[in-house]
Amino acid sequence: MNHDALHILLADDDDDDRLFFKDAIEEVKVKTVVTMVNDGVELMDYLNKFDIQLPNLVFLDLNMPRKGGMECLKEIRSNNRLKDISIAIYSTSGLEKDIEETFVKGANIYIKKPNDFEVLKDILAKVITINWQYHTSGLNRENFLLNIQ
Protein backbone atom coordinates (compact mmCIF):
# COMPACT_ATOMS: atom_id res chain seq x y z
CA MET A 1 0.00 0.00 0.00
CA ASN A 2 1.14 3.56 -0.36
CA HIS A 3 2.31 4.11 3.22
CA ASP A 4 4.93 1.37 3.03
CA ALA A 5 8.34 2.01 1.39
CA LEU A 6 10.07 -0.47 -0.90
CA HIS A 7 13.60 -1.31 0.26
CA ILE A 8 16.06 -1.44 -2.60
CA LEU A 9 19.72 -2.43 -2.59
CA LEU A 10 22.12 -1.75 -5.45
CA ALA A 11 25.42 -3.62 -5.80
CA ASP A 12 27.59 -1.88 -8.39
CA ASP A 13 31.30 -1.01 -8.39
CA ASP A 14 30.97 1.97 -10.75
CA ASP A 15 30.52 5.40 -9.04
CA ASP A 16 28.82 7.00 -12.05
CA ASP A 17 26.41 4.08 -12.52
CA ARG A 18 25.46 4.27 -8.85
CA LEU A 19 24.77 8.00 -9.04
CA PHE A 20 22.85 7.58 -12.29
CA PHE A 21 20.73 4.90 -10.64
CA LYS A 22 20.09 6.93 -7.48
CA ASP A 23 18.93 9.99 -9.46
CA ALA A 24 16.64 7.88 -11.63
CA ILE A 25 15.09 6.06 -8.66
CA GLU A 26 14.28 9.34 -6.94
CA GLU A 27 11.95 10.19 -9.82
CA VAL A 28 9.83 7.05 -9.43
CA LYS A 29 6.45 7.62 -7.76
CA VAL A 30 6.55 4.62 -5.43
CA LYS A 31 8.22 5.42 -2.11
CA THR A 32 11.65 3.76 -1.90
CA VAL A 33 14.57 3.50 0.51
CA VAL A 34 17.86 2.84 -1.30
CA THR A 35 21.08 1.29 0.04
CA MET A 36 24.24 0.94 -2.04
CA VAL A 37 27.22 -1.38 -1.84
CA ASN A 38 30.37 -1.46 -3.96
CA ASP A 39 30.86 -5.12 -4.72
CA GLY A 40 29.77 -8.70 -4.09
CA VAL A 41 31.65 -9.17 -0.82
CA GLU A 42 30.03 -6.06 0.69
CA LEU A 43 26.68 -7.25 -0.63
CA MET A 44 26.83 -10.67 1.00
CA ASP A 45 28.23 -9.20 4.25
CA TYR A 46 25.28 -6.80 4.32
CA LEU A 47 22.65 -9.44 3.58
CA ASN A 48 24.08 -11.83 6.15
CA LYS A 49 23.75 -9.37 9.03
CA PHE A 50 20.97 -10.45 11.35
CA ASP A 51 19.80 -7.10 12.63
CA ILE A 52 18.95 -5.34 9.37
CA GLN A 53 15.63 -5.15 7.54
CA LEU A 54 16.17 -7.19 4.41
CA PRO A 55 15.68 -5.40 1.09
CA ASN A 56 12.67 -6.30 -1.08
CA LEU A 57 14.60 -5.83 -4.30
CA VAL A 58 18.32 -6.18 -5.04
CA PHE A 59 19.90 -4.82 -8.23
CA LEU A 60 22.99 -6.85 -8.99
CA ASP A 61 25.71 -5.86 -11.45
CA LEU A 62 27.22 -8.96 -13.01
CA ASN A 63 30.73 -7.56 -13.36
CA MET A 64 32.04 -6.63 -9.94
CA PRO A 65 35.50 -7.09 -8.44
CA ARG A 66 36.11 -9.45 -5.48
CA LYS A 67 32.81 -11.28 -5.98
CA GLY A 68 30.72 -11.08 -9.15
CA GLY A 69 26.96 -11.05 -9.70
CA MET A 70 26.53 -14.71 -10.72
CA GLU A 71 28.29 -15.92 -7.58
CA CYS A 72 26.14 -13.63 -5.40
CA LEU A 73 23.03 -14.84 -7.21
CA LYS A 74 23.88 -18.46 -6.41
CA GLU A 75 24.62 -17.64 -2.77
CA ILE A 76 21.44 -15.63 -2.29
CA ARG A 77 19.25 -18.28 -3.88
CA SER A 78 20.70 -21.08 -1.77
CA ASN A 79 20.00 -19.15 1.43
CA ASN A 80 16.51 -19.80 2.74
CA ARG A 81 16.53 -16.63 4.80
CA LEU A 82 16.82 -14.50 1.64
CA LYS A 83 14.17 -16.24 -0.43
CA ASP A 84 11.67 -13.37 -0.44
CA ILE A 85 14.10 -10.94 -2.05
CA SER A 86 13.50 -10.17 -5.72
CA ILE A 87 16.74 -10.05 -7.68
CA ALA A 88 17.29 -7.84 -10.71
CA ILE A 89 20.41 -8.46 -12.75
CA TYR A 90 21.68 -5.12 -13.97
CA SER A 91 24.22 -5.70 -16.69
CA THR A 92 25.88 -4.39 -19.84
CA SER A 93 25.54 -7.81 -21.52
CA GLY A 94 22.53 -8.57 -23.72
CA LEU A 95 23.18 -12.14 -24.86
CA GLU A 96 20.02 -14.25 -24.72
CA LYS A 97 21.95 -17.26 -23.47
CA ASP A 98 23.34 -15.28 -20.51
CA ILE A 99 19.94 -13.82 -19.77
CA GLU A 100 18.27 -17.22 -19.65
CA GLU A 101 21.06 -18.55 -17.46
CA THR A 102 20.47 -15.85 -14.86
CA PHE A 103 16.74 -16.65 -14.83
CA VAL A 104 17.45 -20.36 -14.47
CA LYS A 105 19.80 -19.56 -11.56
CA GLY A 106 17.00 -17.67 -9.84
CA ALA A 107 17.05 -14.04 -10.97
CA ASN A 108 13.63 -12.44 -11.31
CA ILE A 109 14.51 -9.53 -13.53
CA TYR A 110 17.14 -8.88 -16.17
CA ILE A 111 17.95 -5.33 -17.20
CA LYS A 112 20.40 -4.37 -19.89
CA LYS A 113 21.99 -1.12 -18.62
CA PRO A 114 20.76 1.79 -20.76
CA ASN A 115 22.93 4.80 -21.59
CA ASP A 116 20.05 7.21 -21.59
CA PHE A 117 18.83 8.65 -18.26
CA GLU A 118 15.21 8.93 -19.39
CA VAL A 119 15.23 5.29 -20.49
CA LEU A 120 16.67 4.24 -17.11
CA LYS A 121 13.94 6.19 -15.33
CA ASP A 122 11.25 4.42 -17.33
CA ILE A 123 12.81 1.03 -16.75
CA LEU A 124 13.14 1.56 -13.00
CA ALA A 125 9.57 2.85 -12.81
CA LYS A 126 8.34 -0.28 -14.57
CA VAL A 127 10.44 -2.67 -12.48
CA ILE A 128 9.54 -1.04 -9.20
CA THR A 129 5.84 -0.81 -10.00
CA ILE A 130 5.63 -4.45 -11.02
CA ASN A 131 7.70 -5.56 -8.04
CA TRP A 132 5.43 -3.46 -5.84
CA GLN A 133 2.44 -5.33 -7.26
CA TYR A 134 4.09 -8.61 -6.27
CA HIS A 135 4.90 -7.25 -2.82
CA THR A 136 1.36 -6.04 -2.12
CA SER A 137 -0.90 -8.37 -4.08
CA GLY A 138 0.33 -11.75 -2.85
CA LEU A 139 1.41 -12.88 -6.31
CA ASN A 140 3.77 -15.82 -6.60
CA ARG A 141 7.30 -14.39 -6.70
CA GLU A 142 8.74 -17.68 -7.92
CA ASN A 143 7.00 -17.07 -11.25
CA PHE A 144 8.14 -13.48 -11.39
CA LEU A 145 10.32 -13.15 -14.49
CA LEU A 146 10.89 -9.90 -16.31
CA ASN A 147 13.33 -9.32 -19.14
CA ILE A 148 14.00 -5.71 -20.15
CA GLN A 149 16.13 -5.02 -23.19
Added chain:
Amino acid sequence: MKLHIKYDMNICSRIILREQMDKLQLPYTITGLGEIEIKETVSTEKYEELETNLNKYAIEIINNPKNVFTQKIKDAIVEMVYLEEPLATIKNSAYLAKKLNRSYTYISGVFSEVTFTSIQNFIILQKIERAKQEIIEGKETLTEIAWKLNFNSVAHLSNEFKKNTGLTPTAFQRIIKKRKETDFTSQQ
Protein backbone atom coordinates in the same frame (compact mmCIF):
# COMPACT_ATOMS: atom_id res chain seq x y z
CA MET B 1 14.22 -36.48 -2.06
CA LYS B 2 12.64 -33.64 -3.97
CA LEU B 3 8.96 -32.85 -3.64
CA HIS B 4 7.09 -30.71 -6.13
CA ILE B 5 4.10 -29.13 -4.54
CA LYS B 6 1.23 -27.02 -5.66
CA TYR B 7 -0.72 -24.85 -3.30
CA ASP B 8 -3.66 -22.53 -3.30
CA MET B 9 -2.83 -19.27 -1.51
CA ASN B 10 -6.50 -18.47 -1.01
CA ILE B 11 -7.08 -21.67 0.92
CA CYS B 12 -3.84 -21.26 2.89
CA SER B 13 -4.65 -17.70 3.94
CA ARG B 14 -8.21 -18.57 4.86
CA ILE B 15 -7.03 -21.39 7.13
CA ILE B 16 -4.52 -19.06 8.80
CA LEU B 17 -7.25 -16.44 9.30
CA ARG B 18 -9.58 -19.00 10.84
CA GLU B 19 -6.90 -20.27 13.20
CA GLN B 20 -6.04 -16.75 14.37
CA MET B 21 -9.67 -15.72 14.68
CA ASP B 22 -10.47 -18.88 16.66
CA LYS B 23 -7.75 -17.93 19.13
CA LEU B 24 -9.65 -14.72 19.85
CA GLN B 25 -12.70 -16.71 20.91
CA LEU B 26 -15.18 -14.23 19.47
CA PRO B 27 -18.01 -15.02 17.06
CA TYR B 28 -16.99 -14.05 13.51
CA THR B 29 -17.73 -14.61 9.84
CA ILE B 30 -15.24 -14.42 6.98
CA THR B 31 -17.23 -12.82 4.17
CA GLY B 32 -14.70 -13.71 1.50
CA LEU B 33 -13.98 -10.25 0.13
CA GLY B 34 -11.01 -9.68 2.43
CA GLU B 35 -13.51 -8.91 5.17
CA ILE B 36 -14.07 -10.43 8.57
CA GLU B 37 -17.12 -9.47 10.54
CA ILE B 38 -16.76 -9.81 14.31
CA LYS B 39 -20.12 -9.96 16.01
CA GLU B 40 -19.08 -8.42 19.33
CA THR B 41 -16.98 -5.43 20.32
CA VAL B 42 -13.29 -6.20 20.40
CA SER B 43 -11.09 -4.86 23.22
CA THR B 44 -8.00 -2.89 22.17
CA GLU B 45 -5.86 -5.62 23.72
CA LYS B 46 -7.44 -8.36 21.65
CA TYR B 47 -7.33 -6.21 18.50
CA GLU B 48 -3.61 -5.59 18.97
CA GLU B 49 -2.98 -9.25 19.72
CA LEU B 50 -4.83 -10.22 16.56
CA GLU B 51 -2.93 -7.66 14.51
CA THR B 52 0.45 -8.87 15.85
CA ASN B 53 -0.43 -12.50 15.15
CA LEU B 54 -1.65 -11.76 11.64
CA ASN B 55 1.43 -9.63 10.88
CA LYS B 56 3.59 -12.71 11.44
CA TYR B 57 1.93 -14.13 8.32
CA ALA B 58 2.28 -10.83 6.43
CA ILE B 59 -1.48 -10.35 6.77
CA GLU B 60 -2.35 -6.73 7.46
CA ILE B 61 -5.46 -5.11 8.85
CA ILE B 62 -6.21 -2.17 6.55
CA ASN B 63 -7.45 1.11 8.01
CA ASN B 64 -7.65 3.75 5.29
CA PRO B 65 -11.02 3.67 3.42
CA LYS B 66 -9.44 4.08 0.00
CA ASN B 67 -6.98 1.29 0.76
CA VAL B 68 -9.88 -0.85 1.93
CA PHE B 69 -11.76 -0.20 -1.29
CA THR B 70 -8.66 -0.86 -3.40
CA GLN B 71 -8.28 -4.25 -1.76
CA LYS B 72 -11.92 -4.97 -2.67
CA ILE B 73 -11.19 -3.98 -6.27
CA LYS B 74 -8.18 -6.30 -6.37
CA ASP B 75 -10.19 -9.15 -4.89
CA ALA B 76 -12.97 -8.61 -7.44
CA ILE B 77 -10.45 -8.57 -10.30
CA VAL B 78 -8.76 -11.77 -9.10
CA GLU B 79 -12.15 -13.43 -8.80
CA MET B 80 -13.01 -12.29 -12.34
CA VAL B 81 -9.73 -13.55 -13.82
CA TYR B 82 -9.90 -16.93 -12.10
CA LEU B 83 -13.43 -17.79 -13.17
CA GLU B 84 -13.68 -21.22 -14.75
CA GLU B 85 -15.86 -19.99 -17.60
CA PRO B 86 -14.70 -16.73 -19.19
CA LEU B 87 -17.23 -13.92 -19.31
CA ALA B 88 -17.18 -13.35 -23.04
CA THR B 89 -20.27 -11.19 -23.14
CA ILE B 90 -19.57 -8.69 -20.40
CA LYS B 91 -16.79 -6.10 -20.35
CA ASN B 92 -14.38 -5.89 -17.41
CA SER B 93 -15.55 -2.38 -16.56
CA ALA B 94 -19.22 -3.43 -16.47
CA TYR B 95 -18.42 -6.49 -14.35
CA LEU B 96 -16.47 -4.46 -11.78
CA ALA B 97 -18.99 -1.63 -11.66
CA LYS B 98 -21.76 -4.13 -10.97
CA LYS B 99 -19.76 -6.19 -8.47
CA LEU B 100 -18.58 -3.18 -6.44
CA ASN B 101 -21.71 -1.12 -6.88
CA ARG B 102 -19.87 2.06 -7.93
CA SER B 103 -19.20 3.70 -11.28
CA TYR B 104 -16.18 2.46 -13.15
CA THR B 105 -14.81 6.02 -13.23
CA TYR B 106 -14.78 6.11 -9.43
CA ILE B 107 -13.31 2.62 -9.18
CA SER B 108 -10.46 3.28 -11.60
CA GLY B 109 -9.77 6.68 -10.01
CA VAL B 110 -9.30 5.26 -6.50
CA PHE B 111 -7.28 2.33 -7.82
CA SER B 112 -4.81 4.54 -9.67
CA GLU B 113 -4.47 6.90 -6.74
CA VAL B 114 -3.62 4.14 -4.29
CA THR B 115 -1.57 1.77 -6.43
CA PHE B 116 0.10 4.17 -8.91
CA THR B 117 -0.99 1.90 -11.73
CA SER B 118 -4.17 1.40 -13.79
CA ILE B 119 -6.86 -1.25 -13.42
CA GLN B 120 -6.16 -2.39 -16.97
CA ASN B 121 -2.52 -3.05 -16.06
CA PHE B 122 -3.54 -4.93 -12.95
CA ILE B 123 -6.01 -7.08 -14.88
CA ILE B 124 -3.37 -7.97 -17.47
CA LEU B 125 -0.91 -8.74 -14.67
CA GLN B 126 -3.40 -11.14 -13.06
CA LYS B 127 -4.19 -12.78 -16.39
CA ILE B 128 -0.50 -13.28 -17.12
CA GLU B 129 -0.05 -14.70 -13.62
CA ARG B 130 -2.79 -17.21 -14.25
CA ALA B 131 -1.32 -18.00 -17.67
CA LYS B 132 2.04 -18.69 -15.97
CA GLN B 133 0.43 -21.12 -13.55
CA GLU B 134 -1.42 -22.90 -16.36
CA ILE B 135 1.77 -23.09 -18.43
CA ILE B 136 3.68 -24.58 -15.48
CA GLU B 137 0.95 -27.14 -14.83
CA GLY B 138 1.25 -28.13 -18.48
CA LYS B 139 -2.26 -29.59 -18.74
CA GLU B 140 -3.59 -27.17 -21.35
CA THR B 141 -2.38 -25.85 -24.67
CA LEU B 142 -1.68 -22.17 -25.21
CA THR B 143 -4.83 -21.99 -27.32
CA GLU B 144 -6.95 -23.32 -24.46
CA ILE B 145 -5.26 -20.96 -22.01
CA ALA B 146 -5.87 -17.99 -24.32
CA TRP B 147 -9.57 -18.84 -24.56
CA LYS B 148 -9.93 -19.38 -20.81
CA LEU B 149 -8.41 -15.98 -20.11
CA ASN B 150 -10.51 -14.13 -22.63
CA PHE B 151 -7.70 -13.22 -25.01
CA ASN B 152 -8.66 -12.75 -28.68
CA SER B 153 -6.15 -15.37 -29.86
CA VAL B 154 -2.96 -17.23 -28.93
CA ALA B 155 -0.99 -14.47 -30.66
CA HIS B 156 -2.74 -11.92 -28.43
CA LEU B 157 -1.82 -13.93 -25.31
CA SER B 158 1.79 -14.36 -26.49
CA ASN B 159 2.07 -10.65 -27.26
CA GLU B 160 0.73 -9.58 -23.88
CA PHE B 161 2.89 -12.20 -22.19
CA LYS B 162 6.01 -10.98 -24.01
CA LYS B 163 5.10 -7.32 -23.43
CA ASN B 164 4.62 -8.00 -19.75
CA THR B 165 7.57 -10.29 -19.06
CA GLY B 166 9.97 -9.75 -21.96
CA LEU B 167 9.87 -13.50 -22.57
CA THR B 168 7.72 -15.66 -24.83
CA PRO B 169 5.50 -18.24 -23.12
CA THR B 170 7.78 -20.95 -24.56
CA ALA B 171 10.96 -19.38 -23.17
CA PHE B 172 9.20 -19.03 -19.82
CA GLN B 173 8.26 -22.69 -19.83
CA ARG B 174 11.82 -23.66 -20.72
CA ILE B 175 13.31 -21.59 -17.89
CA ILE B 176 10.91 -22.96 -15.27
CA LYS B 177 11.66 -26.51 -16.43
CA LYS B 178 15.44 -25.92 -16.16
CA ARG B 179 15.01 -24.36 -12.73
CA LYS B 180 13.27 -27.47 -11.47
CA GLU B 181 16.02 -29.65 -12.84
CA THR B 182 18.82 -27.76 -11.07
CA ASP B 183 19.41 -28.14 -7.37
CA PHE B 184 17.45 -25.17 -6.22
CA THR B 185 16.87 -25.60 -2.50
CA SER B 186 15.34 -22.26 -1.58
CA GLN B 187 12.81 -22.21 -4.41
CA GLN B 188 11.21 -25.61 -3.59
